[in-house]
Amino acid sequence: MLLYFLIIVPTLFASFLVFSYWQERKYRRKPYYKLADVGWRQNTLPPDSEKLYSLAMLGDIGAVATNGTDPVLNHFKLWQSENRGAETAVFLGDNLYPVGLPPEGHRHRAMAETRLQTILQQLQAYQTNSVFLSGNHDWNKGRPDGYQYMLRQEKYIVEALENPAGYLPPHGCPGPVTLQLAEGLLLVVINTQWWVQRGEKPLGKNYNCPYTDIEEFYLSLNDLLRKNRHQRIVIAAHHPLYSNALHGGKFTIKQHVFPLTAAHKRFLIPLPLLGSLYPFYRRYFGAYEDMSHKKYKRMRKRLLQIFHRYQNIVYIAGHDHNLQHFEKRGNHYMVSGSGSKTAFVKKGGSATFTLEQPGFIVLNYYRSGELWMEVHVVPATPAEAATGTGEVIFRKKLESVLVPQQAPV
Template sequence: MLLYFLIILPSLFAVFLLFSYWQEWKYRRKPYYKLADVGWRQTPLPPASGKLFSLAMLGDVGAVATDGTDPVLKIFEQWQQANSDAGMSVFLGDNIYPVGLPPEGHRHRALAESRLQTILKQLQQYKTDTIFLSGNHDWNKGRPDGYQYMLRQEAYITEALGSKDTYLPHNGCPGPVALQLADSLLLVIINTQWWVQRGEKPLGSNYNCPYSDIEEFYIELNSLLRRNRHQRIIVAAHHPLYSNALHGGKFTIKQHLFPLTAAHKRFLIPLPILGSLYPFYRKFWGASEDMSHKRYKRMRKRLLQIFHRYQNIIYVAGHDHNLQHFEKRGNHYLVSGSGSKTSFVKKGGSATFTLEQPGFVVLNYYQSGEIWLEVHVTPLANTDTTPDLVIFRKKLESIVVPQQQPV
């Protein structure tokens, strides 16, 4: 019996870990499709002449290459060229790594400015209508002085693009901000970093925010959605409400066995069992940027309570560095956070699509009222040319109440 516990059980456990690791390695960079969506390539698209508007949603672009070789910016350029007349790009936060835009003289300032200028110059070249949101890295990784970092970035971007409405919500307020993109298509922007931010964060007339109690935000958001039940509504934010990745508490077997790789990928020191403490902490208690953290959990619960009352919402976020799609109670929840980095995403579960690959999602709106999701990615192999690959396409169904009311 003692031999059984000392040899056989550990051996079986080791075999299980090795098999799990092999499965993760084999499928890690391959797309996962829900069974009903496996044949997505055979689904016919509406005619191109009927496309009214296109939204490119790019998250976590803050580590783009500044030498003109960035693969995501190359396929984004192709989208810009194809949608110059009726298109808008939305940057979903974490626009500059590692700590947003520091003050002059800071050791990260030159790199931060170079990365941001790379993006802004491309936007200026094509005169692309654009909105930037802020994420936790733009607020100095959520540190108490992050509000000043965000204001500095907002001023820099709005001056470069010549409009204060290119960075929303204004002044770091929670939102919501509504923009009519086309007939029956509404974009709503919220600043989810406000809820998880430590230290100073704006609220009330002293900060030029429209209300002084955060409960008024939820009342206004619900009222906005109710007044526009006849429209298709796209909600843009930084933090996802559903995720099969790190911020949703999902980790690889390698991260359990080699937890020090979270600090540096070369720290391959095996710490079985002990190494699971860090993933379990992130899953059940969480850092401030994780769904399991009390502030994030409270925000997520309140937002979902409101969204679940409607069936015409597409919620798009970044934060996790991968591409994901979920369908919940008649609404759609997307993660588009692989604008400059990629990280593990778990297959299956309640997701209909997942992929760890550089890229972004596009939402195309047609005269018929249909919205089609397209996931645009870069090739994994290095090539002289960078074709824009669509790795997944799906019509995002919804139930829209036929009533006409203004925004």
């Protein structure tokens, strides 16, 4: 019996880990498609002449290369050149790593400004309409002084773009803020970092926010969605409501065996069994930025309660560094967070599509009222990536149920 526990059990456990790791390696950085979407390439797009509007949704762009070789920005240029005059680029938060835009004299200030200027100059060169929203890193990783970091970044971007709507919601308020992009297409921006932020966060007239109680936000959001049931509604935020990745509690086998790699990728100290405590904690209790954390969980529950009343919503976020799509109760939930970093995403579950690769999601709106999603990715090799060439790795028509607009009483 002792021999069984000392030799056979550890051997079986090690075999299980090796097999699981091998399975993960097989599908990492390869697209996963739900069975019904395996033949997506046969889907027939409306002609380009029928396209009314295009939205590029770029999340977690804050670690871009500033020497002209960034693969995502180079491919983004192609989208910019092809959609001039009827386009908006939405930056889904974490616009600057590691801590947003610090004050003058801070050791990260120079790099933060250089990265931000790289993005802003490209937008200005193509005269691209753009909206930035904030993520946890833009709020100094959610620390108590993060509000000032966010205000500093907002001021910098708004002044550079000469557009007060270039950073939304304004003043770090929860929102919702709307932009009518085309007839039948409405963009709604909300600040999900407000719910999980520690320390000072704005609410009330003293902060130029429209209400003093967060319950009024939910009432306002529901009223907005109810009045716009006749439109396609795209809701942009930083935090996803569904995810098969880190913030959704999904970890690799390597992260279970080598948990210290969460602090640094070179800390390859094996801690089997003991190492699973960290993923267990993140999955069931969570850090402030995880779905399982009580503040995040409360926000997610309230938002979904409202969204489930309607069937004309596309909710798109960043935060997890990958590309994902889910369909839930007639609505679509996406993650487009691989603008400058990539991280593990688990295949399957309730996801329709997942991929760990640099890129971004594009939403194209047509005269017929159809809304299509396209997942744009860039090559893995630096030489190919520098050319700006990329490919569409997934395309899908986003079905919706619209309620005819009623005449005002």
